[in-house]
Amino acid sequence: MWFKNLKLYTLTQPLSLNEDDLQSMLAEQPFRPCGSQDTATMGWSAPLGQGDQLLHVADGRIWLTLKKQERLLPSTVVNAELADKVAAIEAETGAPVGKKAQQDLKQEIIHRLLPQAFTKNTFTHGFLSLKDNLVVVDASADGKAEAFLATLRKAIGSLPVVPMARRSIAPDLTLWLKGQGVPDNTELLEEAELRASGDDDSIVRCKNQDLGAPEILQHLEAGKLVHKLAIGWDETLTAMIEDDLGIKRLKFTDVIREQNDDIPKDQLAAKQDADFALMSGEIVRFALWLQQTFDLGADA
Structure with a gap:
């Protein structure tokens, strides 16, 4: 967990x-x-x-x-059975089955199949x-x-x-990628997503890419903003930060995950308790750091 x-x-x-x-x-x-x-x-x-x-x-x-x-x-199952039922009725009566009658038949099929x-x-x-x-x-x-x-x-x-973030942090992430204001405990990894501002909906996705390469900087100079950026933080975790401060693909380093390895595997509840205490403590530390770093106070 x-x-x-x-x-x-x-x-x-x-x-x-x-x-x-x-x-x-x-x-x-x-x-x-x-x-x-x-x-x-x-x-x-x-x-x-x-x-x-x-x-x-x-x-x-x-x-x-x-x-x-x-x-x-699955709707395909319901619709297939409905089609068979409608075809049988129309063959028997010689008249088309109306939309209201088809909807009633569909509800009957769902009622029968749902259990x-x-x-x-x-x-x-x-x-x-x-x-x-x-x-x-x-x-x-x-x-x-x-x-x-x-x-x-x-x-x-x-x-x-x-x-926590009621504004986009894309400008902040863009400055980081330009080499400005990157915190000392933060490492920029080799993955990002850049998007054009305004009506231009062009998107550049980079993976396993040197983000300091000239072609990346050209996109930034052309006005694209960083909407997703992969980072390593404080030798504790790696994650993808999104412009709304959503955190995805969160992974804790072995430095963290191995701290509770001495708990016997048969003591599952104790292991879960220890892992939660460790993990949640690091998440709180990370969250408060994000709040301070991006100046996301109560009025942000």
Whole structure:
């Protein structure tokens, strides 16, 4: 359980949550499997994968897991059966089947097939660091992160958060690629995406490329901005920073991941606890560094 993507949010006012109270609140929205006619269900699940404890706390950081189950009923299957049904009716009656009748037939087919459909489970992990006024969601897409936040907001009644970056950091990343203001603890790796500003939608994607090469600098001089940039940070992690401060392809270095290798493999809960404490601590440190580096205060 190592986060691979980060959506970062700032609490706009302090939030006080008692662990027992929070557990009770989450227990009002527990995950339940899909019923025979459910297309999807979503609710809180045990972060450690077992038991009824719907949160896990390490060093004051609260780990939560949102579980979603979906029934997989491909539209091609439904439409193929509908076509067969419509053809049979039209052959029998000699009259075309209207749109309303076809829609009713389609709902009947879905109702009959849905209980037989396979299910797919997905998990969205996140944590709250209340002392840092920070909420972190392991999600690559805004929609997935917003579903996590909305479900949590419904559970606890209020969740006053805003994205950590409410402006584009593309100009900052562009300056870095020009060699200006790169922090001492940051290494620019060999991957970036440059986009033209204005109405020109041209995009240049670079991979395994010397970003200091003349052809890259020519794109910058022509007015393109850096919207994605791969970095290594503080010998701790590598990641792709996007212009909205989304973090993708997050990877922790062996310096970090090996710190808990002395915990026996059969002590799974202890290993998960230690890994979460270590990982979340580094993510908070990274997030606060990003906030300071790009000057993303409450009024940014």
